[in-house]
Amino acid sequence: MLFWMIVKVAFKSLRANKLRSVLAMLGIIIGVAAVIAMLAIGTGAKQQVLDRLSAMGTNLLFVRPSPRGTAGVISGTQLNLTEDDARAILAKVDHVHALSPAVGRNYQVKYLDQNTNTQVQGTTPTYLAIRDFQIDSGKMFTDFDVDRWNRVAVLGSVTASNLFGFSDPVGQTIKINGINFTVVGVLQSKGDQGWNNPDDQVIIPYTVDMHILMGVDFLREIDVQCDAGSDLDAVQSDIYSLTRQRHRIQRGAPDDIMIMNQGEFIAAFSATATTFTVLLATVGGISLLVGGIGIMNIMLVTVTERTREIGIRKAIGAREFDILSQFLIEAMLMSGVGGLTGMGLGIGAAWVVGQYSPFPTIVRFYSIVMALVFSAAVGIFFGFYPATRAAKLDPIEALRYE
Amino acid sequence: MIRAEHLIKTYVLGGQEVHALDDVSVTIQQGEMVAIRGPSGSGKSTLMNILGCLDRADSGRYFIAGQNVSGLSKNALAEIRNRRIGFIFQNFNLLPRMNALENVELPLHYAGRRDAAHVARKSLDVVGLGDRWHHEPNQLSGGQRQRVAVARALVTDPAILLCDEPTGSLDSKTGEEILTLFKSLNAQGRTILVVTHDAQVAAHCQREIYLHDGRIAVPPSDAAEERDIGEPVLTSILK
Numbered sequence: 001m002l003f004w005m006i007v008k009v010a011f012k013s014l015r016a017n018k019l020r021s022v023l024a025m026l027g028i029i030i031g032v033a034a035v036i037a038m039l040a041i042g043t044g045a046k047q048q049v050l051d052r053l054s055a056m057g058t059n060l061l062f063v064r065p066s067p068r069g070t071a072g073v074i075s076g077t078q079l080n081l082t083e084d085d086a087r088a089i090l091a092k093v094d095h096v097h098a099l100s101p102a103v104g105r106n107y108q109v110k111y112l113d114q115n116t117n118t119q120v121q122g123t124t125p126t127y128l129a130i131r132d133f134q135i136d137s138g139k140m141f142t143d144f145d146v147d148r149w150n151r152v153a154v155l156g157s158v159t160a161s162n163l164f165g166f167s168d169p170v171g172q173t174i175k176i177n178g179i180n181f182t183v184v185g186v187l188q189s190k191g192d193q194g195w196n197n198p199d200d201q202v203i204i205p206y207t208v209d210m211h212i213l214m215g216v217d218f219l220r221e222i223d224v225q226c227d228a229g230s231d232l233d234a235v236q237s238d239i240y241s242l243t244r245q246r247h248r249i250q251r252g253a254p255d256d257i258m259i260m261n262q263g264e265f266i267a268a269f270s271a272t273a274t275t276f277t278v279l280l281a282t283v284g285g286i287s288l289l290v291g292g293i294g295i296m297n298i299m300l301v302t303v304t305e306r307t308r309e310i311g312i313r314k315a316i317g318a319r320e321f322d323i324l325s326q327f328l329i330e331a332m333l334m335s336g337v338g339g340l341t342g343m344g345l346g347i348g349a350a351w352v353v354g355q356y357s358p359f360p361t362i363v364r365f366y367s368i369v370m371a372l373v374f375s376a377a378v379g380i381f382f383g384f385y386p387a388t389r390a391a392k393l394d395p396i397e398a399l400r401y402e
Numbered sequence: 403m404i405r406a407e408h409l410i411k412t413y414v415l416g417g418q419e420v421h422a423l424d425d426v427s428v429t430i431q432q433g434e435m436v437a438i439r440g441p442s443g444s445g446k447s448t449l450m451n452i453l454g455c456l457d458r459a460d461s462g463r464y465f466i467a468g469q470n471v472s473g474l475s476k477n478a479l480a481e482i483r484n485r486r487i488g489f490i491f492q493n494f495n496l497l498p499r500m501n502a503l504e505n506v507e508l509p510l511h512y513a514g515r516r517d518a519a520h521v522a523r524k525s526l527d528v529v530g531l532g533d534r535w536h537h538e539p540n541q542l543s544g545g546q547r548q549r550v551a552v553a554r555a556l557v558t559d560p561a562i563l564l565c566d567e568p569t570g571s572l573d574s575k576t577g578e579e580i581l582t583l584f585k586s587l588n589a590q591g592r593t594i595l596v597v598t599h600d601a602q603v604a605a606h607c608q609r610e611i612y613l614h615d616g617r618i619a620v621p622p623s624d625a626a627e628e629r630d631i632g633e634p635v636l637t638s639i640l641k
Contacts, residue, residue, distance in 0.1 A: 012499045312495045317484020317512040
């Protein structure tokens with residue numbers, strides 16, 4: 001009963017000094033909102049990327065030339081992966097289910113008067129299965145097209161609509177870097193992934209890309225799909241020793257390729273994303289701390305202002321504990337109201353970001369609980385000193401205070 | 403009934419010892435209405451604080467309703483103030499932002515009583531403000547505020563009402579009304595102690611304890627008192 005009385009009085013005194021209370025709570029509001037929104041954005045982005053990566057399967061290996069450089073200074077990559085390397089890996093390494101060599105860069109792509117600058121990916125038909133793409137209309141080009149250097153192309157859905165609008169691209173002729181290609185198919189949309197859009201690309205046979213468009217003899221990477229359930233580490237070391245042999249690397253010299261597997265990729269990305277999220281949340285947390293100091297400041301002012309009230313309460317029989325709990329409850333109320341407001345703002349901000357960004361935002365229950373518990377703790381922690389000062393006041397001095 | 407024996411209280415002000423109370427003994431019987439009077443600096447505020455358990459004497463013993471309260475802890479003193487003593491102050495000391503009823507309820511809440519609202523309403527009825535319970539202090543006149551303060555002081559049924567210059571902030575007519583209220587409460591058996599510098603207020607009481615320089619003294623004649631609280635410098639020059 002006394003408790004509710006105190007809560008009521010605390011509410012009234014917060015209302016009596018609206019501007020001051022809001023300013024004092026602002027730090028907490030911003031802090032909690034920031035923590036919740038940041039965690040929601042971080043979690044959402046991470047979740048989506050992880051889903052995409054896992055959808056590709058966890059039995060993928062990416063073989064790339066290792067970065068060239070000395071003493072940690074990276075200066076481009078070595079040019080050493082060839083078509084023959086790819087064929088050798090497929091033929092000689094156990095448990096390799098499929099692979100797709102990849103080469104490519106950005107080119108100007110034109111259809112009539114429409115043109116767009118997009119990633120042109122030279123690869124083989126296995127690329128679709130390995131990268132989890134589906135054909136929406138038309139068909140994928142074939143190994144025959146690859147062998148014959150046929151100038152055929154499969155468009156990503158975004159590229160297709162950029163160039164063709166609503167009309168059907170299949171059978172039409174586009175120009176890539178001024179060279180004619182026949183469109184044979186369009187890919188199903190996968191949705192934007194944030195940093196690169198898999199729907200905005202053109203897929204052509206890698207032989208055409210290498211020899212006609214780019215004029216190079218080297219691959220950018222070889223994506224290797226292993227048999228389901230096979231030992232990736234074993235496959236990985238087999239590929240290393242095979243390429244060492246093929247590239248005639250001296251015993252003791254470093255590898256000239258590097259292999260990343262999907263699991264490592266997921267783990268590395270996950271760790272980076274977590275670090276980033278924690279970093280953002282920490283910034284929010286610091287703002288919470290500053291907000292707590294703001295509340296302590298206001299509570300100290302309040303205690304001074306209400307010295308006389310404290311004297312009166314003591315005269316009519318309030319014990320130190322009664323005064324302590326009163327001011328503690330006020331501080332907690334302030335940080336609590338601030339925390340709830342911040343929670344609303346944070347969830348709102350997360351929702352808005354989710355609407356206007358390519359990835360969803362996920363507000364996890366634990367982040368709300370954490371932010372609220374933390375803000376209540378801030379209220380107790382920073383309310384304690386002012387409340388103790390109030391409780392320890394001498395009743396006579398307090399009554400005399402003007 | 404309250405009894406204080408050989409109270410001594412000394413302050414140190416600017417390195418100098420000031421004897422606020424110098425061996426003061428006071429006994430007030432149940433149902434008495436007594437004034438404590440004296441010029442400023444006479445120690446009457448100090449005595450009032452000690453009798454009200456807001457302060458502790460350096461030495462001496464103090465009993466309220468037979469209970470020795472000297473040497474009690476701060477929390478125990480808070481409980482004594484809550485249950486045994488009703489305070490009435492010169493400037494009412496009601497809490498702002500709380501209505502009359504909530505103000506009167508407050509001591510009961512600190513006592514942990516569950517019937518607070520009911521008892522507080524009855525107490526407001528006693529002072530004739532039963533119909534104003536929902537007013538906040540700033541919506542009430544000075545006299546009404548002091549009545550709310552009286553209701554608050556009475557609500558825990560204390561052994562004694564301690565009134566510190568209860569009419570000091572009121573005009574003379576309202577002041578009279580408050581004193582009349584005190585007298586009627588006293589007639590119902592309340593023990594009342596009025597601290598004042600005003601001889602006219604003291605005259606309403608059954609007897610008076612006069613303090614001078616921290617000691618109980620014989621009240622001076624009116625002329626001497628004029629000189630005491632009037633303009634001492636001017637009078638001494640005129641002499």
